[in-house]
Amino acid sequence: MIKDAFIILRKELKNILKDKRTLVATLLVPFLLIPLLFVGMDYMENRQRSSAEDTIYTINIVNNDDPVFLEILSEHLNFNLVSEYSEDELVVEFPSGYSPGDRAQTLIYFNSTSQKSSFASSRIGNALSDYSAYLADTYLDDYGIDLKSLYTISISQVDTAPEEAQGARFLLIMVPYLILIYVFVGAMSVGIDATAGEKERGSLAVILVNQVSRSSIAIGKILYAVTVGIASSCMTFLGFLLAVKLTGGMFGQSVTFSGFSFMTMIVLLITLIMTSAIAASIIIFLGSMAKSVKEATTYILPIYFVVVILGVFTMNMDPSSNQLLFLVPFLNTVFLLKGAIINDSTFLQLLMLIASDTVLIGVLVYSTSRLYNSEKILNTV
């Protein structure tokens, strides 16, 4: 049966390897899209930050003309002083009759919809803190007290995570999500084309009239979607590595791969294969039930959205210690990948994933084979 399934697989792969557009969409786009996206976002963020830093802001300071505050403020921000009030400008308002050293509630007026205004507001806040410290220091100096001597506790943070897991926080967030999404995306277009697309082209009936069992045809199509799903998610992962290499980290977080041991890669590979097989089995089963590509898309998209939502919900979750979750398909993918990235996955968890995923894959393969062996597969042709 498997030998016959490989006939189907070989033909489909041969077809896709000659189809430049599908190859680009399935393999090259995932590889290039993430680096482009991340490098682009990194560039835009840096550009906006330097633009905000280089801007000369117009600030109206009300009820305080202390030159020391202006000097401190100039260390934080480039600005021009204006005396007229305007809604567009930044305003720092001290209480009426304020003189340096008074206890004062200071107001900063800024526009939260403007990134530059928000940036300036934050810098003004820092300047006010420094100004407050300066005034306190001056006041205490009269009593022979050094302000720094009043800080009795100094704080340093020590990361207790294993050395190889440090810097992997961003990977914990992104890798499971991306793999989950691209396993589905990669298998979806080819899976729908190999099932509902085949019906639309009218070639399914001809393929069914031959010496190969229908179960082999169903398994061959699933193998094909699994192969493309794995290839697509591998390219996504490689794209992700490239993005990290190009940007040196993501959104201010350093990213390291020192935790990627040989065992991590094995767990990643097994998880990838199992998840691809589930996604492909779902797609082939639903695609085979549909009369047309349009109908197949309608069936599959809700499942895809559930997977996306699952990926988003678990993004910021830590690897779970609840072993039962490793029996839930897709959820076990997320948690096992998270565990593997920080070298915290166990053999039992891997076994649970393999066992539960195999059961679901088995049910889907059996259902698809039954569908191919029944007349229902043709009712829609």
Next chain:
Amino acid sequence: MVELRNVNKSFKTRKGRKHVLKDISFTAEPGEIYGLLGPNGAGKTTTLRIISTLLKADSGEVWVDGLNAAIEGRKVRDKVGLLTGDMKLSGNLSPREMLKFFSDLNHIPKAISKKRIEKLSEYLDMKDFLDRPIEKLSAGMKQKTSIAVSIVHDPDIIIFDEPTSNLDVLAVKVVVDFLHDASKQGKTVLLSTHVLSEAEKLCTKIGIILEGELIINGTQEEILATYNSSSLEDVFFTLAKDRGLVI
């Protein structure tokens, strides 16, 4: 030879079971082109699908070259070559690769398959485009490829379901020429069509099927004599009118 004996078939619908074939019986001998005529939804495709083992009859018997289609499906499939009119070959594979794929599906040994592909490509005049992507072929070339695909395992029974629908005149000629040749070679040809003129030119035997019932079964001469008519078209419309199918 193909023989149907009192074949019945029904499908489950929202309104209950729909009886689509009612006691269909006919025989198609080697060297004959048997044409199943009828309007859309009459039961032609269902009949051909039962013969090619894609569907199972609720009752009755289907015999293909002495094999019971309900019991020996795989052996029957080895004898049958199916082509449907709505089959649209596409993709980046070449006709040679497509023929190799269908040879593999039919478990034909490599050496035989290679010879068979060569022979078929020569017979259907496909040599010039045998290695070109199917996507870039003309309608006629695609039709020749479809025919080759359906007979790559050298079947004795050739079943063509609406093979000329949506084809231009040149592509229709490819089909018609092939069917003539196949019957001369002693193959049993079953053809479904709603194009009456095509059936008149091609078929040695005709079955007119209306609302799942085989109303007429015989040679063209027998049918025309029975209804005292000069054309199949007149006979067909008379029968359809009797059943209230013509407005």
